[in-house]
Amino acid sequence: MAINFESVNCNRQQHLSRRSLLKSTLVTTSGMVVANWGALFHSQTIAAQAKQTGKRCIMLYMEGGASQIDTFDMKPGRPTAGPFRPIKTNVNGIEICEYLPKMAQHADKLAIIRSMKTKSVDHGIGGYHMHTCYPSSERFPHAEIGAMIAKYCENSNNDLPSFIKMGSPGCTAGSGYLGPQYEPFTLDTDGKLPSFANPSVPQEVQDRRGELLKFMEDQHAKNHFARPFSSHREAELRTVRLMRARKTFDVANDWGKARERYGNSPFGRGCFTALKLVEAGVPFVEIGQDGYDSHNDNFPVHKANMGVLDPAWSSLLQDLQDRGLLQDTLVVWTSEFGRTPAINAQAGRDHFGRAWTIVLAGGGIKGGQHYGSSNRDGFEVEDKPVDEGSYFATIYKALGINPRAKHYLGVRPIWATPEGSKPIQELIG
Amino acid sequence: MSKYLNLAVTIFLPFFFLGTAIAQSEPLRNTIDQEIKGAWIKEKIAIPDRSTDSVFLRRVYLDLIGMIPNYGEVTAFLMDTDPKKREKLVDNLLADPRFARNQAQLWDLNLLGRNPQNIGTSRNREAFQKWLAIQFKNNEPYDRIVHKVLIASEEDSHLFYAQFNGSADDTTTTVMRVFLGTQLQCAKCHDHPFDIWTQRDFYGMTSFFVRTVVVEISGSNNDKKYVVGEKSTGDVNFTISSKDAKPGAKKGGDPVKPKFLGGADLIEPELPKNFLEPKLKPKEIPPKPIFSRREKIVEWITAKENPYLARAAVNRIWAQFMGRGFVHPVDDFNPNNQPNLAELLKKMEIGFINSKFDIKWLIREIVNSSAYQVTEISPVADALPKFYERARVRPLAVEELMASLHVATGLGVESALKSVPSKDMLKYLGEPTDGQGTFQGSLSEHLFFHNGDTLRSVCQPRKGNLAENLLTSTDTWNAKIDRMFLSALSRMPTDMERDRFLSYLNPKEKELVDKKLPSQRLEEALWVLFSCSEFRFNR
Numbered sequence: 001m002a003i004n005f006e007s008v009n010c011n012r013q014q015h016l017s018r019r020s021l022l023k024s025t026l027v028t029t030s031g032m033v034v035a036n037w038g039a040l041f042h043s044q045t046i047a048a049q050a051k052q053t054g055k056r057c058i059m060l061y062m063e064g065g066a067s068q069i070d071t072f073d074m075k076p077g078r079p080t081a082g083p084f085r086p087i088k089t090n091v092n093g094i095e096i097c098e099y100l101p102k103m104a105q106h107a108d109k110l111a112i113i114r115s116m117k118t119k120s121v122d123h124g125i126g127g128y129h130m131h132t133c134y135p136s137s138e139r140f141p142h143a144e145i146g147a148m149i150a151k152y153c154e155n156s157n158n159d160l161p162s163f164i165k166m167g168s169p170g171c172t173a174g175s176g177y178l179g180p181q182y183e184p185f186t187l188d189t190d191g192k193l194p195s196f197a198n199p200s201v202p203q204e205v206q207d208r209r210g211e212l213l214k215f216m217e218d219q220h221a222k223n224h225f226a227r228p229f230s231s232h233r234e235a236e237l238r239t240v241r242l243m244r245a246r247k248t249f250d251v252a253n254d255w256g257k258a259r260e261r262y263g264n265s266p267f268g269r270g271c272f273t274a275l276k277l278v279e280a281g282v283p284f285v286e287i288g289q290d291g292y293d294s295h296n297d298n299f300p301v302h303k304a305n306m307g308v309l310d311p312a313w314s315s316l317l318q319d320l321q322d323r324g325l326l327q328d329t330l331v332v333w334t335s336e337f338g339r340t341p342a343i344n345a346q347a348g349r350d351h352f353g354r355a356w357t358i359v360l361a362g363g364g365i366k367g368g369q370h371y372g373s374s375n376r377d378g379f380e381v382e383d384k385p386v387d388e389g390s391y392f393a394t395i396y397k398a399l400g401i402n403p404r405a406k407h408y409l410g411v412r413p414i415w416a417t418p419e420g421s422k423p424i425q426e427l428i429g
Numbered sequence: 430m431s432k433y434l435n436l437a438v439t440i441f442l443p444f445f446f447l448g449t450a451i452a453q454s455e456p457l458r459n460t461i462d463q464e465i466k467g468a469w470i471k472e473k474i475a476i477p478d479r480s481t482d483s484v485f486l487r488r489v490y491l492d493l494i495g496m497i498p499n500y501g502e503v504t505a506f507l508m509d510t511d512p513k514k515r516e517k518l519v520d521n522l523l524a525d526p527r528f529a530r531n532q533a534q535l536w537d538l539n540l541l542g543r544n545p546q547n548i549g550t551s552r553n554r555e556a557f558q559k560w561l562a563i564q565f566k567n568n569e570p571y572d573r574i575v576h577k578v579l580i581a582s583e584e585d586s587h588l589f590y591a592q593f594n595g596s597a598d599d600t601t602t603t604v605m606r607v608f609l610g611t612q613l614q615c616a617k618c619h620d621h622p623f624d625i626w627t628q629r630d631f632y633g634m635t636s637f638f639v640r641t642v643v644v645e646i647s648g649s650n651n652d653k654k655y656v657v658g659e660k661s662t663g664d665v666n667f668t669i670s671s672k673d674a675k676p677g678a679k680k681g682g683d684p685v686k687p688k689f690l691g692g693a694d695l696i697e698p699e700l701p702k703n704f705l706e707p708k709l710k711p712k713e714i715p716p717k718p719i720f721s722r723r724e725k726i727v728e729w730i731t732a733k734e735n736p737y738l739a740r741a742a743v744n745r746i747w748a749q750f751m752g753r754g755f756v757h758p759v760d761d762f763n764p765n766n767q768p769n770l771a772e773l774l775k776k777m778e779i780g781f782i783n784s785k786f787d788i789k790w791l792i793r794e795i796v797n798s799s800a801y802q803v804t805e806i807s808p809v810a811d812a813l814p815k816f817y818e819r820a821r822v823r824p825l826a827v828e829e830l831m832a833s834l835h836v837a838t839g840l841g842v843e844s845a846l847k848s849v850p851s852k853d854m855l856k857y858l859g860e861p862t863d864g865q866g867t868f869q870g871s872l873s874e875h876l877f878f879h880n881g882d883t884l885r886s887v888c889q890p891r892k893g894n895l896a897e898n899l900l901t902s903t904d905t906w907n908a909k910i911d912r913m914f915l916s917a918l919s920r921m922p923t924d925m926e927r928d929r930f931l932s933y934l935n936p937k938e939k940e941l942v943d944k945k946l947p948s949q950r951l952e953e954a955l956w957v958l959f960s961c962s963e964f965r966f967n968r
Binding site: 124136137138139161172179180181183185186194195196197198199200201205208209212213215216217219220223224225226227228229231232233234235236238239242243409412 | 603810819853874949
């Protein structure tokens with residue numbers, strides 16, 4: 001079992017996946033904890049393998065609150081409409097904003113929920129609520145959706161982290177009660193690895209000091225059996241594996257070609273990196289696009305943002321489809337809330353939770369449909385209101401996760417979604 | 430005044446059993462050991478060994494003063510033949526100014542958490558920590574410290590309330606959880622499912638805090654100053670009669686009378702007729718209220734007869750040193766979470782009250798017990814064994830890690846005391862457990878250590894540091910390796926380790942051709958000692 005810490009270059013024999021490690025563990029240790037890396041693995045890891053669903057999720061998070069009326073729930077001819085015009089899409093009866101022309105060609109993939117009715121309408125609390133499904137006022141260490149999906153959809157053979165974030169963070173709750181092993185791994189805004197993931201010493205040094213470290217860890221593991229030690233060593237091993245798999249994050253070569261389609265923006269590059277990551281088996285990637293909080297000058301702000309969003313999102317859907325990944329990859333377009341139908345004195349729109357829009361596509365979702373509606377001017381939900389719980393339950397259900405999965409913090413139970421949260425069956429394909 | 434004090438006493442009557450405690454003649458440490466040993470026998474657990482001197486030394490340094498011992502302290506302690514050297518060391522550490530600082534850091538975290546809402550960071554938090562450190566330095570009785578935090582009249586003592594941004598709900602649940610070890614928040618929306626608390630209890634308690642206001646009097650984002658005051662009016666409105674009481678519904682309900690948890694209503698004087706709450710300008714502190722509800726609840730919380738205060742404190746302080754509280758998690762006493770070793774908890778609680786809430790005494794007794802000093806070597810896998818048959822394993826807090834790196838690399842205690850974890854360190858190492866004390870390794874932590882500058886820079890030879898001293902020293906390689914291990918891990922290397930490091934540091938055939946080699950190798954070897962599990966955790 002020749003594993004060096006930090007050994008980045010390795011041939012196929014040396015490049016042991018977790019599965020092969022597990023196999024050799026089972027053979028060599030026969031239930032005894034012995035001084036090899038087998039001591040890293042306990043039954044939880046094996047259980048984790050059984051529950052992987054093969055599903056993935058990419059969340060496009062419009063930080064600040066995207067305006068529903070200027071995107072997917074337009075009100076032509078009404079006083080709240082604003083200057084943008086709707087255009088036809090590839091689905092009869094679905095019209096979206098003229099500044100999303102590329103997305104208009106993907107409407108058949110989209111389930112547009114126009115009846116979101118949510119409670120937390122400020123940035124901090126809204127970001128928290130729309131990431132964890134619970135209000136921050138409960139002051140409980142809730143887990144972000146990314147951590148939940150990482151826990152239930154991760155492939156433990158994979159060398160990559162299972163919860164990856166880039167761009168503007170809409171929420172910093174992290175893995176909460178699910179624990180640090182599901183903490184987000186945060187990339188730079190454009191999807192590049194943070195600087196500390198780049199080796200600071202030459203390969204030769206990494207290899208030899210890695211060997212000395214392994215020697216020390218082996219010595220220590222001989223008579224220290226407490227779980228934190230094995231958790232520490234396992235994370236160290238995952239780090240070494242990540243260092244090996246670093247190339248996945250390096251999209252520079254392919255980016256040259258993709259850039260034209262995705263748009264030459266950090267968000268576009270982030271979406272392209274996300275494609276590469278889910279292709280490599282990462283179950284959850286969140287990409288934030290910031291700057292939607294248009295209390296002033298709502299229209300130029302949204303026009304500019306859609307100019308970045310449209311090519312990136314549409315290319316992502318197209319590439320996922322072309323690679324046969326779309327059926328297993330749920331792409332979510334969301335915000336902390338929507339924006340007021342009323343246009344304020346600064347030509348802005350303010351925070352609005354009473355009737356706004358979220359768009360789902362891909363994995364497990366029936367596309368080409370509207371779900372619910374807002375009333376004539378968009379001030380209230382007209383039909384089929386969707387609250388936070390049902391929205392999360394729908395995502396979890398689509399990914400094969402039990403929306404009422406129960407966990408404990410100490411003796412207190414906590415569920416993936418609150419009591420009464422029901423997946424919206426019409427949306428699930 | 431006395432009328433209300435009497436009231437505070439009478440409402441505890443149903444729980445009144447502690448006052449009859451007899452003075453203990455036996456030192457508490459013996460009681461601890463008898464009870465724990467009794468549990469081992471009962472549970473058929475083999476009596477564990479005592480920790481070695483070097484393991485005990487590192488453990489008690491980290492637990493009492495928040496950093497590892499330096500090379501000189503390690504060698505002196507290991508050479509000391511005095512059979513009472515452990516006890517003496519404990520006394521020295523309890524008298525060390527770093528003890529107060531460490532306690533302050535721990536309580537700052539207990540009270541505010543790592544990332545509190547609503548308050549700026551760094552500098553005002555530093556002031557609060559300094560204020561706390563003064564309390565621990567003076568060994569203020571625990572009930573007095575709680576009183577001071579909750580009355581919040583001393584300069585720099587206000588941060589506890591500032592985090593709640595005026596929310597009486599949040600204030601109440603945090604006060605109850607931290608100081609009384611009970612979880613009230615479930616009762617906000619419905620009668621508590623596994624506890625005795627009802628919504629009436631919840632809103633009765635919030636009514637004590639609803640008039641409390643926090644005024645931001647000066648300062649910029651990171652250096653805000655607050656003052657805590659109280660209005661004479663203001664109520665929590667809630668209706669229990671309504672069939673389907675909505676969570677937190679305050680509109681449309683009736684004012685809820687303040688009610689002591691599990692006890693009587695507060696009797697309060699009527700407001701003068703035609704009383705008008707004075708209108709305050711921004712940054713203006715309200716005048717002293719005509720009648721202070723908050724004073725009443727603080728009296729109640731800190732009353733000697735309060736059945737929850739000492740119990741929660743003893744449980745928390747026990748867990749601070751032993752890993753697991755009698756009740757675990759430490760702040761969740763409820764009928765479905767009965768204490769383990771309940772007899773011992775009761776005895777410690779009585780002892781703590783009789784000592785007049787003397788924190789130092791309690792800590793001295795705990796760390797002098799054989800239970801605290803057990804070995805860390807055992808087949809038990811639990812991080813926090815239920816019967817304390819193996820020492821608990823805890824990761825070093827990020828502050829301890831930083832300070833210990835300074836101590837180990839010979840930068841000195843002064844430098845260690847000044848060390849402040851960087852934003853990155855706080856981010857990657859700030860919260861290494863799942864909130865229940867269970868460590869879980871994270872990728873970012875390792876990446877940061879493998880590739881970041883923090884660790885690298887302390888391993889490189891710099892003026893006067895360990896690496897440079899080792900390079901310029903004329904000692905033998907064996908002696909140098911001993912020194913590295915004693916500095917980093919507070920112990921001598923094993924023969925195997927010495928051999929391995931010797932061949933790493935002194936590869937003879939190459940030495941002749943590359944003059945930089947010893948320095949490079951030394952840096953790498955130190956990196957290994959600081960990256961390994963043994964350094965990351967206490968012992």
